[in-house]
Amino acid sequence: METTKRGGIPLYLWMLLGFAAGMGGGLYVNLNGLEVLPWVMDIIQAVGQIFLRLLFMLVLPLLFAALAVGVAEMGDLKSLGRVGFKTLVFTILVSAIAVGIGLGMVNWFRPGDGVDPLLAQQLLAQGAEGASAIVGNAPKSIEAGQFFLDMIPSNVVTAAAENQILPVMVFALIFGIGMVMAKSPATDALQQTLQGLFEVMMKLINLVIKLAPIAIAALMFNLSAVFGWELLLKLGAYAGVAVGAMAIHMFIVYPLLVWIFGGMNPLKFANGVREPFVVAFSTASSNATLPIAIKAAEEKLKLPRRISRFVLTVGATANQNGTALFEGVTVLFLAQFFNIDLNLQQQLVVMLVCILGGIGTAGVPAGSLPVIALILVMVGVPAEGIGLILGVDRFLDMCRTTLNVTGDLVAATVVSRGESDAIVPDDLKLPDVAPAN
Template sequence: MEKTKRGGVPLYLWMLLGFAVGLGGGLYVNLNDLVVIPWVMELIQAVGQIFLRLLFMLVIPLLFAALAVGVAEMGDLKSLGRVGFKTLVFTIMVSAIAVGIGLVMVNYFQPGAGVDPALAAQLLEDGRDGAAAIVGNAPTSIEAGQFFLDMIPSNVITAAADNQILPVMVFALIFGIGMVMAKSKATDALQESLQGLLEVMMKLINAVIKLAPIAIAALMFNLAAVFGWDLLIRLGAYAGVAVGAMAIHMFIVYPLLVMIFGGMNPLKFARGVREPFVVAFSTASSNATLPVAIKAAEEQLKLPKRISRFVLTVGATANQNGTALFEGVTVLFLAQFFGIDLNLQQQLVVMLVCILGGIGTAGVPAGSLPVVALILVMVGVPPEGIGLILGVDRFLDMCRTTLNVTGDLVAATVVSRGEKDIPAEVSGPLPVAPPTS
């Protein structure tokens, strides 16, 4: 997340303040059995709804531009076509592993379970009404037998109008591949235009996120007034499961990938990535860490310069294992919190959307929020539940950014195996990536 400031204070501190104010007010109402004046409660709920509507308003053009450009960039250099393919395969494979770990952890530890079913059902019903108002005709369930057919939109404009996220993402993926196949001056101009659209959406997302402290206070007040102390207990369990899943991916999966597919000693790799690891965790910004990561890849890991620069730059916008894992854990946690039992097919759909979302939302500060909200609607969970996790999102953002950056370096190590460097005079300047979270 960007280190955005309001009045000299970092935005995440304002968000934390909003979380505390909303939580404190809601707990006070809950513990004292107070009745809030109806029009006041309606106003508080409207504030949260406005924030969610703004996110939904931006999500379709944001995802389409980010995913199409991300895929197009992977095959942008013909001389690195093989490297681009290897990078794409690695990204999909490792993101699937990351999301799989997250889903297994949530299913095993059940961090969202144990909430009073009557209260959950009450808020769920209210939330579904609000969700329907926000997303219109978006499906609130996933019907068996129609999954693969529904992935291919017969009319992408209609799919976008109905906020059907998966068909739109599949179309964006195919569109990006088409831009690579039809490489020309015209497609270069089209890619540049989509990059411009992406930058506009990123700027607007940043503007909307500045409203987050107020929205968090409103959403948390509503949730805390209903659930009381159960909210804090479930939230702590959620954060613990999310961090645990990230730790497994970081300290077990990554070393195995480096050793088996990268041909490098994991201890040597760990020593080489210490600096970008620390920078990523402290700044929670992949963009700020990119130059440090490139330096570590070239000087510490001794990877071919042209290969590592390409993979790390693409990875900063497309290889977001931590983001994909976070989205999967969050969706299942909130489903458990509201008492919704997701079957295997629904969880596989969540997994697929999270894998694509790891590519499609990279480069956007807090860009996972719209994706999480739309997935929640797909499985019948009120998107207002997002307010539950925003208070601890800063710490989780630091953790998943560290996982993202380390994953980029793992990808560079694996893809570089068997590749030779290009002479220094041909290698050119360092590529510049757009801002990422």
């Protein structure tokens, strides 16, 4: 994995420094009742807006390419048959459980409540212009199948132009299935083209992420200058709820799935996944952990090679329970923070987009950042609020990546039950991979 550094310092430390600098400056202004010159504040706000607009510019082509290629890489749908179906069902159901736990925790503890509505409205007004075009995209009713009808775009180009993320993602899934069904040299070339598009978008997003320390400082200065110390308390409550929800999924849901549906002792499973667990936490990258996860599945868990390699490879992009959970918690927390009441239908939309967003999110550090930013705008929450969570995102990223990788191994264990191994030619055998230090 490529680790981004500046002057020998990891990028996430620069992000923390930007977070601290922006918050410190904003708190100083807030506590001393100082007034910032209008033109200075305009520049500070513009810096944050440029960062967010760059993310919005790149996110749709990134998600389309990731989803379409992810489905196409499953190969021949007929030959995959039972294995592909079991993997798909597991991914959807367990991701739904994860997001449900996260949304339930946020609705129960409500970590974002209690902010002065007048102060929240000041910041809300600043982000309203960028969100106004798509605030009303969430379905108002699920009667007569309208909710599901709205998921199918009559014109995908129009949907993309209007930033209707859910219809575009559904089209990407259907497009990927079509590439598998129409397998030919031409579709192989098309898949390579989409893979190239994905890599280009990832490269550009990595460049944009390098601006994150400056953008975080600008966003946090603006936020803390308005909200003061109240912001710190809310941020701590948010992190506590997010980690608590992940812990429930990791230590209750996963062991039950392994025991009941995988037919394996949870203690044996936990012992077998220690190495990928540590690597995932230290790198915050599902992609970087993939070789270690495959090695653990084959050598420690003794899973069939053809099953584990397929499930883990697809899962590194598609089965990201921790990311889906984190996105749901973050969106609802910020909605509460800005006194935006999301009804049941809107929360169901958030859940669906988080599940699909987990499929399309890149398995790299901060890979969920563009998806979160877009979901915020989709439900009418000011995207500037993303600056609240970026300062603590590295730790939460490590936690959710560990949940993602463990979930992939859980999926491989469940899907492998009742499946036999296939002979793997010597030229396809996995080379030895040394654990990361």
